[in-house]
Amino acid sequence: MPSTPSTSPVEIQIGQRIRGLVPQRIATIKAIDVVDTDLLDVFYSDETGASGSRMVTRGEWEAFEVLSEADVAPAFTADADEFRLASEALRIKYAALYDPMAAINSSDVDPLPHQIRAVYEELLPRIPLRFLLADDPGAGKTIMAGLYLKELMLRSDCERAIIVAPGGLVEQWREELSQKFDLKFELFGREMVDEAQGRNVFAEHPYLIVRMDQVSRSEDLLEQLEDVSWDVAIVDEAHRMSAHYSNWAGEVTETKRFKLGRLLSRTAHNFLLMTATPHAGKEEDFQLFMSLLDPDRFEGKYRHGVHRTDTSGLMRRMVKEDLLTFEGKPLFPERHAYTVEYDLSPAERDLYDQVTDYVRTEMGRAERIAQDGDKKRGNNVGFALTVLQRRLASSPEAILRSLERRQQRLDGRLREMQRAHITQSTPNLAGGGLIC
Known part of the structure; x- marks a missing residue:
């Protein structure tokens, strides 16, 4: 049960919590200034932190309710999940404000x-x-x-x-x-x-x-x-x-x-x-x-x-x-493209000329394939031959390995075609006829 206020205004004490002094809020007494025997100037702060003052008479004070600690303490009967949700929302809100x-x-x-x-x-x-x-x-x-x-x-x-x-x-x-x-x-x-x-x-x-x-x-x-x-x-x-x-x-x-x-x-x-x-x-x-x-x-x-x-x-x-650093300097060195000239040895020149002639000849075939309607295959052949030129510029060893692999693929394709031709032209004696 809430305590009953005294009939004397001078009984008001600093630190008391009063219901009725501020409409719909609980006020905490901060200071008291005695104006007259029946009149006090009360300084307070409410639940929101706002402060103020008010003149209080004997009749007004008797209508107020002085609250004990038990009256003010929360009952802890709210829904736990809702409390967690509210606390998480506050944590996220203030964490971003503290450290964005x-x-x-x-x-x-x-x-x-x-x-x-x-x-x-x-x-x-x-x-x-x-x-x-x-x-x-x-x-x-x-x-x-x-x-x-x-x-x-x-x-x-x-x-x-x-x-x-x-x-x-x-x-x-x-x-x-x-x-x-x-x-x-x-x-x-x-x-x-x-x-x-x-x-x-x-x-x-x-x-x-x-x-x-x-x-x-x-x-x-x-x-x-x-x-x-x-x-x-x-x-x-x-x-x-x-x-x-x-x-x-x-x-x-x-x-x-x-x-x-x-x-x-x-x-x-x-x-x-x-x-x-x-x-x-x-x-x-x-x-x-x-x-x-x-x-x-x-x-x-x-x-x-x-x-x-x-x-x-x-x-x-x-x-x-x-892309820049915090000092405004370029993150990557500036790129400059230029051509480095060098002389080829007679053997390197001979290899370069032979590969170039091969590429030019086969590139022409690739263009003809594309013009005949097989555009995808023509593009693939053209791309492969362009790669050969790049491998040639890399090193003689690189172009040698590329040409060897290309020869192996072409030899394998030739053997497959020969086996297919032999299979189609072989007599099928079990059926009593020929498959041509």
């Missing part, structure tokens, strides 16, 4: 200016994220992805994440995330499918690194992946998720990797693509690739002179010349 770059200060990295701008100016403000990070090789895209992941985790905004990378890079991803960011991701393997015993393997593991081809080529894995949602999905070497228009049919030919990218785009809240080579020179294919991020903006076949590929808000690309 908490991921940097809690990771073993020294990020560069362009990496900080990418994470805190390009990626984090976009919710949900649909973005292509296409900086030049060596810009540290893995560090940017790690900072982005950790920042979201510190803000309790990433409870499930998947990283898709080529098979040769998955171990590197796991090591860097663990050593530099203390993020424990599991490397997906078939043994996980066996351990799941019929359950969805992707639902069992919240933080995964998967091989791009392993998942894209497996129908059962794609079916399971489609039933799981992710807070973040990151694709490294994303240019491998390609698609193109068929010239003769006018239809889109989608690779299995492209279908995997489209699936992740649907099931991930935040979707980040990373590649240093986003554009292969064909605007139609680039538009199909960008449709993984925004299918509405890049709907339909690109037509020259009619369409314009607008990647604003979806893509950032910085070349090495734009």
